[in-house]
Amino acid sequence: MQKRKEMTVNKTKIARLILGDQLNSNHTWFETVQENVTYIMMEVRTETDYAIHHIQKVVGFFAAMRFFAETLRINNHNVIYLELNHKDNKQSFGANLEVLLSNGNFTHFEYQQPDEYRLDKILETFATQITIPTKVYDTEHFFTTRNELGTFFEGKKMYLMESFYRAMRKKHDILMDGTNPTTGQWNYDADNRKKLPKDHKPTAPMVFNNDVSDIVEMIFKTDCKTIGTIEAKQFLWPINREQTLELLDFFVTECLPLFGTYQDAMTPNEWSLYHSRLSFSMNIKMISPSEVVHRAIKEWEKHPETIEYNQLEGFVRQIIGWREYMRGIYWLKMPEYNSLNYFNHQEKLPDWFWTGNTKMNCLKDSIKQSLHYAYAHHIQRLMITGSFALLAGTHPDEVDAWYLGIYIDALDWVEITNTRGMSQFADGGIVGTKPYVSSASYIDKMSNYCGSCYYNKAKKVGDKACPFNSLYWNFYDKHEDKLAKNPRIGMMYKVWQRMKPEDKEALLQQADYYLKNINNL
Incomplete structure (x- = not known):
């Protein structure tokens, strides 16, 4: 008599976490629909609150995440999605996952490599604390591996x-x-x-x-602190x-x-x-x-x-x-990069970095544009806002927090190397071969800002002298011990050394006055 085959049931139940910056519909995860796989996505306060973000950034992430989750559902994938104001949302990845994995009787946990060091460590730690097996996948996005x-x-x-x-x-x-x-x-x-x-x-x-008015309303109701403006029915x-x-x-x-x-x-x-x-x-x-x-x-x-x-x-x-x-x-x-401060700068960002209310036309335009659109292009970031922050002796932590918050495309892995490295030279030259600072001449060369500015681009000292001019020379004077031997800027020190003592003193006094009255520039 032929032996009857026993029917086997696959009891494997897999939970896969998708982070807000992992919306890759072409990932191999999604090539086939698997009944035993559930995708988990969540909006949590640990992500909205670790920096003060532009409202368009928070909304952009949530809108894209929700659209992605709905697309997965339409394609018959199992999805659990926790919105920010969901009654069961415990507002962190670890706390939510602990409940979801337990309640769903999942036997395996999987996630894609986070691009951010902070999240990488959070998920690594979480994986050691749960009793079910964990598997980590590549995001299948970049041209290169991490290492x-x-x-x-x-x-x-x-x-x-x-x-x-x-x-x-x-x-x-x-x-x-x-x-x-x-x-x-x-x-x-x-x-x-x-x-x-x-x-x-x-x-x-x-x-x-x-139309993202529902998300904007939720953000306001949950008292999520943001900066900038948004057109809720015409999100661009x-x-x-x-x-x-x-x-x-x-x-x-x-x-x-x-x-x-x-x-x-x-x-x-x-x-x-x-x-x-x-x-x-x-x-x-x-x-x-x-x-x-x-x-x-x-x-x-x-x-x-x-x-x-x-x-x-x-x-x-x-x-x-x-x-x-x-x-x-x-x-x-990383993580050492996160604390580099080559010049030992300690100052706070000027108050008008959060409003754009300054008489310097280049900074006013770049900052107000950033507040309105959550965007500025790379030269505005490097040679206007970044250059001024460096000339003003701003602590790199302050600059990092501003850039990370205000720009819709700012994620830690790309923001900190551009800001702390390229813009602020806080890494001492790992990324950039020289500090990227300028006087008014460069700004005038590359822009149409100076012609209508309150300050005079041609004046270095005196009433309405462009602050970039004296702050530029003050920066080089202050950091001569660290920069004089840099071959890319040695010429500037030769110019500085050839100046008359009284002219140098006037520039330094002008810079000192501006630095002491920086919130009124």
Whole structure:
């Protein structure tokens, strides 16, 4: 007699955590629907409250997360989603997971590698405290692994981004002709530093009209502290993959032809210029850097007569060079990087960093734009707000908190290396080869701010002298012991040393006056 086969039941029950910056619909997790897998997403106060965030940042994350969760449900995946005001929300990952794993009788817990050191440690610790097996997956997003940069520079004293960028081009065969760059030249940065002509009108930016009033109302009702403004019924940022792809198409067709040329330009009342504004979507993984890069290359290949190569190369370098490089530095140097303060700066940010109410036109425009749009491009961040904070001797913790909070695309892994490293030189030169500070001359060269400013760009001392001028020389004088031997700025010290003693004294006195009255500038 034939033996009857026993029916077996799979009792494995898997809980998979998805963080708010892991909205990658192309991840292998989602290739098949598995009845025994449940995806867990949550809005928690530990994430809204660890910094004072721009309201558009909090709303952008929650709106994108909710859309992603609903898409998973539509595709028949099991989803548990805790909104911020849910009665059972214990407001932290660990506390919520403990209850959900227990109540759901889950036998396995899985999550993707967090991009933030803080969250990485939280989930590592949580995994050691539960009794069920844990498995960690790659996010399948970046061109590099966490440790790839560290391995690449092993034994080297300097971490040159250009070297890393070229290696990434070779490894991933991007803009390459065999082992050589497509055009014979690696970097076109020198062609990408033009000021926007006064009569030039940039393309109007693509924005969206997402109604997020329910999320805004919830944030106000839960007393979640935020900064900035928002149009609740016309939220302008993409909140799903479809909108992100629309924005990418708009960028490559309408903006890429002039992106490189004017990528460093600044002008009042033009907040977007020719920038892609895809960083928020990329950083929460609604789109991959590979997709963005190859879409831009495809457009250039189709229209080489309208998209000059320097426009494309500058954009590609930002993504496969700078973005991957900053992430690599982050994982190589954390957690020590979080406390570096090379100049021992101790001051607080001026009060007007939170309002934009300053008479300095460049700072007023950059800050008010940031409060209104949760966005400013890289030169506004580096050479306006960042440069001033450095000249003012601001503690890097203060600067980090401001940048992390005010920008919709600011996540710790990319913010801290750009701010504490590139902008504030608090790492002593790990990221940047020199401090990025300037007098009014650079700001005037790259922007249209100075012409209508209360302060006089040409004056170094006296009534209405531009504060950047005296603060610039004060900075170099104060830190001569640490900077004089830097080959990239040695020329500035020669200029300083050639000045008459009375002129130097006047500059230092002017700077001292401005620093003592910084909240009134």
